[in-house]
Amino acid sequence: MRLDVVSIFPDYLAPLDLSLIGKARRDGLLDLRVHDLRDFTHDRHRTVDDTPYGGGAGMVMKPEPWGEALDQLANAADSRPVLIVPGPGGTPFSQAMARELADESHLVFACGRYEGIDERVYEHARKRYDVRVVSLGDYVLNGGEVAVLAIVEAVARLLPGVIGNAASLVEESHEDGLLEYPVYTKPEHWQGLSVPTVLLSGDHGKIAAWRHEQRLQRTAERRPDLLSAPAAASPEQLQISV
Numbered sequence: 001m002r003l004d005v006v007s008i009f010p011d012y013l014a015p016l017d018l019s020l021i022g023k024a025r026r027d028g029l030l031d032l033r034v035h036d037l038r039d040f041t042h043d044r045h046r047t048v049d050d051t052p053y054g055g056g057a058g059m060v061m062k063p064e065p066w067g068e069a070l071d072q073l074a075n076a077a078d079s080r081p082v083l084i085v086p087g088p089g090g091t092p093f094s095q096a097m098a099r100e101l102a103d104e105s106h107l108v109f110a111c112g113r114y115e116g117i118d119e120r121v122y123e124h125a126r127k128r129y130d131v132r133v134v135s136l137g138d139y140v141l142n143g144g145e146v147a148v149l150a151i152v153e154a155v156a157r158l159l160p161g162v163i164g165n166a167a168s169l170v171e172e173s174h175e176d177g178l179l180e181y182p183v184y185t186k187p188e189h190w191q192g193l194s195v196p197t198v199l200l201s202g203d204h205g206k207i208a209a210w211r212h213e214q215r216l217q218r219t220a221e222r223r224p225d226l227l228s229a230p231a232a233a234s235p236e237q238l239q240i241s242v
């Protein structure tokens with residue numbers, strides 16, 4: 001997968017050089033390139049923003065640098081890329097969206113700052129990209145970079161070979177509509193607290209059943225909305241106590 005990120009703060013994306021994502025890049029599983037938007041300006045001050053038409057507070061990102069950057073990246077694409085612009089007014093990001101994006105061959109991320117990007121950039125980009133505005137939740141950030149870090153990690157970890165043991169992707173929260181079960185490791189006793197005995201039994205059937213029950217309990221307690229989704233049964237139907 002090819003990923004391009006355009007930002008006026010490219011150093012914000014440095015964490016993508018670390019850990020499993022960094023290893024995936026070094027192993028050639030991920031072709032991730034970060035670009036400085038100011039490299040697509042041509043004035044002495046490398047200007048990327050200006051005052052908003054119609055007045056109002058703050059500054060708006062100018063269309064020319066974005067247009068040049070996105071045209072250049074589209075020219076480098078083998079197929080129609082997906083352009084993801086993180087923003088509070090976007091489609092809520094989800095594990096399902098992460099899985100969908102993991103099947104794409106080329107993702108381009110535009111990190112907005114200030115009061116946002118001139119709307120004509122979105123219109124222009126739609127000629128060559130599948131444009132999607134994506135939100136991490138109902139809150140506002142100063143820029144799209146933090147959201148890009150989250151989205152790239154959620155997507156990249158689903159790519160073959162990125163996570164050493166693909167089995168660890170199974171039964172994760174949201175993978176099948178339920179939250180994950182509680183996990184334990186040595187020591188068996190700690191601060192007067194012990195590991196549930198079923199996990200020491202060696203009975204894999206009982207352990208699997210206990211873990212599934214725990215997932216249902218946790219989901220009912222923390223995210224009952226997931227259980228009320230059409231695809232899932234209700235707690236009563238699942239015959240669990242809440």
Ligand SMILES: COC(=O)c1ccnc(N)c1
Pocket residue numbers: 086087088112113134135136137138139140141142143144147
């Ligand atoms: C500038 O970007 C944001 O404020 C943003 C991006 C993604 N999700 C959000 N909830 C906010």
